Amino acid sequence: MAGVRLSHVTRRFGNVVAVDDVNLEINDREFLVLLGPSGCGKTTTLRMIAGLEELSEGNIYIGDHDVSQLPPKDRDIAMVFQNYALYPHMTVYENMAFGLKLHKTPKDEIDKRVKEAAEILGLAPFLKRRPKELSGGQRQRVALGRAIVREPKVFLMDEPLSNLDAKLRTQTRVELKRLHQRLGATIVYVTHDQTEAMTMGTRIVVMKDGVVQQVDTPEGIYRRPVNQFVATFVGTPPMNLISATLTSEQGRFVAQVAGQKVALPEFLTPGLKSMTAEAMTLGIRPENIQLLAESDVPAGHLPVAGVVRVIEPLGHEQMVYCQVGDNTVVVRMDNTWRGQVDDNVVLAMESDALNAFDPVTERSLLTHETPMLA
Amino acid sequence: MANPVTPAKATRQTTVRKPARRIRGWDNRMAFFTLIPSLILLGVFVYGFIAWSGYVSLTNWNSLIPTLTWAGLRNYATIFSSFRFQSDLRNLVVFTVLFIAGDLVIGMILALLVDQKIRAEGLFRSIFIYPMAISMVVTGVIWSWILNPTTGINLFFHALGFTHVPEWFLSSRFAPSVHLGQIDIGIPVGLLAVVIAAVWQMSGFAMAVYLGGLRSVPEELKEAARIDGAGPWRTFWSVILPQLKGTTATIVVIQAAASLKVFGLIYAMTGSGQDFSTDMPNLNMFQTTFQGDAFAQGAAIAIVLLLLMAAFTVPYVLSMLRGER
Numbered sequence: 001m002a003g004v005r006l007s008h009v010t011r012r013f014g015n016v017v018a019v020d021d022v023n024l025e026i027n028d029r030e031f032l033v034l035l036g037p038s039g040c041g042k043t044t045t046l047r048m049i050a051g052l053e054e055l056s057e058g059n060i061y062i063g064d065h066d067v068s069q070l071p072p073k074d075r076d077i078a079m080v081f082q083n084y085a086l087y088p089h090m091t092v093y094e095n096m097a098f099g100l101k102l103h104k105t106p107k108d109e110i111d112k113r114v115k116e117a118a119e120i121l122g123l124a125p126f127l128k129r130r131p132k133e134l135s136g137g138q139r140q141r142v143a144l145g146r147a148i149v150r151e152p153k154v155f156l157m158d159e160p161l162s163n164l165d166a167k168l169r170t171q172t173r174v175e176l177k178r179l180h181q182r183l184g185a186t187i188v189y190v191t192h193d194q195t196e197a198m199t200m201g202t203r204i205v206v207m208k209d210g211v212v213q214q215v216d217t218p219e220g221i222y223r224r225p226v227n228q229f230v231a232t233f234v235g236t237p238p239m240n241l242i243s244a245t246l247t248s249e250q251g252r253f254v255a256q257v258a259g260q261k262v263a264l265p266e267f268l269t270p271g272l273k274s275m276t277a278e279a280m281t282l283g284i285r286p287e288n289i290q291l292l293a294e295s296d297v298p299a300g301h302l303p304v305a306g307v308v309r310v311i312e313p314l315g316h317e318q319m320v321y322c323q324v325g326d327n328t329v330v331v332r333m334d335n336t337w338r339g340q341v342d343d344n345v346v347l348a349m350e351s352d353a354l355n356a357f358d359p360v361t362e363r364s365l366l367t368h369e370t371p372m373l374a
Numbered sequence: 375m376a377n378p379v380t381p382a383k384a385t386r387q388t389t390v391r392k393p394a395r396r397i398r399g400w401d402n403r404m405a406f407f408t409l410i411p412s413l414i415l416l417g418v419f420v421y422g423f424i425a426w427s428g429y430v431s432l433t434n435w436n437s438l439i440p441t442l443t444w445a446g447l448r449n450y451a452t453i454f455s456s457f458r459f460q461s462d463l464r465n466l467v468v469f470t471v472l473f474i475a476g477d478l479v480i481g482m483i484l485a486l487l488v489d490q491k492i493r494a495e496g497l498f499r500s501i502f503i504y505p506m507a508i509s510m511v512v513t514g515v516i517w518s519w520i521l522n523p524t525t526g527i528n529l530f531f532h533a534l535g536f537t538h539v540p541e542w543f544l545s546s547r548f549a550p551s552v553h554l555g556q557i558d559i560g561i562p563v564g565l566l567a568v569v570i571a572a573v574w575q576m577s578g579f580a581m582a583v584y585l586g587g588l589r590s591v592p593e594e595l596k597e598a599a600r601i602d603g604a605g606p607w608r609t610f611w612s613v614i615l616p617q618l619k620g621t622t623a624t625i626v627v628i629q630a631a632a633s634l635k636v637f638g639l640i641y642a643m644t645g646s647g648q649d650f651s652t653d654m655p656n657l658n659m660f661q662t663t664f665q666g667d668a669f670a671q672g673a674a675i676a677i678v679l680l681l682l683m684a685a686f687t688v689p690y691v692l693s694m695l696r697g698e699r
């Protein structure tokens with residue numbers, strides 16, 4: 001096992017900059033997830049770590065070695081492909097043993113490792129089958145097995161669950177996480193699915209247009225996104241973005257939201273001081289707002305008035321879409337809440353959960369000292 | 375997660391096919407009716423005449439007078455015991471094996487070269503396939519010039535200082551010379567020149583088919599092999615080539631059929647050769663029937679060729695049909 005370091009890694013295809021100056025420090029035994037929309041350069045990044053794609057600029061280190069110029073076989077990595085890429089003419093056993101054979105591993109050692117991996121993955125009864133005689137989930141596990149037996153320094157996985165149905169995906173997610181703990185492996189995992197990223201990653205790298213937006217724990221990404229892109233890419237429904245005008249009263253910052261005053265919490269002050277323009281954007285997640293009757297706003301909450309426009313029941317909870325001035329604000333309420341469309345309501349926003357963005361740069365105005373929500 | 379799949383597979387096949395068949399019932403009937411005219415024509419002019427040939431081969435019609443009296447298998451006995459037909463079968467086997475082997479190897483090499491993401495790929499593809507467009511007779515004439523022992527490529531060998539130059543298609547040697555019964559079952563050296571010409575003409579076809587096959591091997595599979603530590607050779611032998619089994623079978627069957635029919639090339643280059651060393655069943659059939667007027671024996675040769683052809687194509691077609699289901 002070893003860590004991986006990417007230093008100023010760039011990849012161009014003609015005029016397209018697929019990966020743009022990526023710097024990353026992946027720790028030993030980390031489960032690092034590369035997350036981003038389709039076409040943002042995740043696969044290209046992973047393939048450069050694997051050695052399947054050349055770097056236009058920069059260096060990649062695995063452990064202490066600069067592997068930038070090494071072919072894949074000398075990098076001590078294993079890769080799980082999106083379509084599994086199993087050898088169709090080989091049995092499950094042969095698929096897993098192929099790489100070991102090429103590395104001149106002794107026969108009994110190969111046998112031992114393949115059988116061990118098959119045991120871990122529940123593939124023992126299928127060792128003599130060919131890939132086309134297996135279900136999608138089983139194939140996926142063979143692809144994992146092929147990587148495991150190699151005992152590589154780093155596992156690289158490119159959307160390995162995207163070809164499974166929803167139920168199997170959830171199941172495999174859990175298994176993969178358990179496998180990570182059991183093997184103590186360094187894993188770099190690519191996905192466009194934020195749920196996968198949130199549930200499995202020890203840290204998440206959010207990418208957009210080849211550029212790394214944020215590297216943080218799942219909680220950090222979720223609670224303190226560095227910009228509006230991360231705020232809205234992560235979370236279903238995404239974080240509410242509310243346009244406001246910034247004023248100050250007696251040394252405190254106050255936001256005007258649709259003509260209503262919202263006294264902003266103290267922790268936003270350092271960031272807001274740097275603002276020169278008046279326009280700003282408030283960010284808050286749907287579950288950090290409560291819908292209340294007028295008077296009884298609890299401590300630590302900031303009220304704004306709004307009107308209920310749409311109610312979307314989801315069984316265990318409901319999404320309530322409210323209009324606040326020109327903004328639509330989504331509120332996640334449990335199903336005990338009884339309200340009607342066109343009701344006038346008070347949206348009580350948890351002040352600790354508030355984010356603020358510069359609407360021009362779309363960057364967060366929170367400084368890095370901003371405390372994480374308790 | 376250890377859900378077994380075997381029962382699911384078995385049931386899927388039966389449940390899926392039935393409704394599909396019912397929906398297609400009407401379409402099938404329509405298709406059948408529109409095909410009736412061509413089925414009739416095909417029935418009469420192909421299968422009817424095959425049947426007629428089969429019948430003639432069992433009669434005594436071996437002169438200009440159609441004597442359709444029953445001869446049983448006598449014509450078959452005659453041709454199989456003849457020196458010429460025995461030589462033909464040897465030549466056919468030698469030619470087919472060498473031609474197909476050469477075709478596969480050259481075709482694969484060309485396909486691999488063209489598949490290197492080279493510039494002007496289309497141009498090279500056309501150049502390699504072009505010989506197929508030439509008539510076999512023309513190919514034969516061209517190559518008999520090139521391989522003419524006194525005026526062809528041998529001049530080049532002479533210039534290089536070789537004194538023992540090959541006689542090419544004029545050779546009547548056998549290598550090795552092994553007698554079995556009345557014939558020599560070695561490789562007739564003269565036939566090798568014909569093989570060269572045939573490979574030149576047809577390897578473009580093998581290239582085209584192999585190129586299609588190579589293109590259909592997923593890129594990820596090659597990358598997986600690279601990550602597993604396989605070099606280019608190992609990837610080719612252990613990963614790519616096994617994916618091309620079906621492609622190879624297709625080429626073998628089609629070229630075997632072509633090889634059984636080879637006529638023009640032989641006719642233009644060597645003819646029957648000394649002691650029938652380069653004779654072919656087709657040539658024999660043609661001369662027996664139309665020059666020797668032994669219609670029944672000619673028909674017998676035709677039927678033997680037909681059966682040989684069927685031995686190659688029927689298993690192939692059956693396996694294709696099975697694959698489609």
Ligand SMILES: Nc1ncnc2c1ncn2[C@@H]1O[C@H](COP(=O)(O)OP(=O)(O)O)[C@@H](O)[C@H]1O
Nearest residue numbers: 013016018036037038039040041042043044045
């Ligand atoms: N081989 C290639 N040639 C040209 N452009 C490519 C190639 N591979 C990827 N790209 C481009 O690079 C960008 C990033 O692609 P990719 O890494 O596959 O994104 P992701 O995996 O995040 O969906 C895309 O715009 C894609 O079109």
Ligand SMILES: [Mg+2]
Nearest residue numbers: 039042043044
């Ligand atoms: Mg991708």
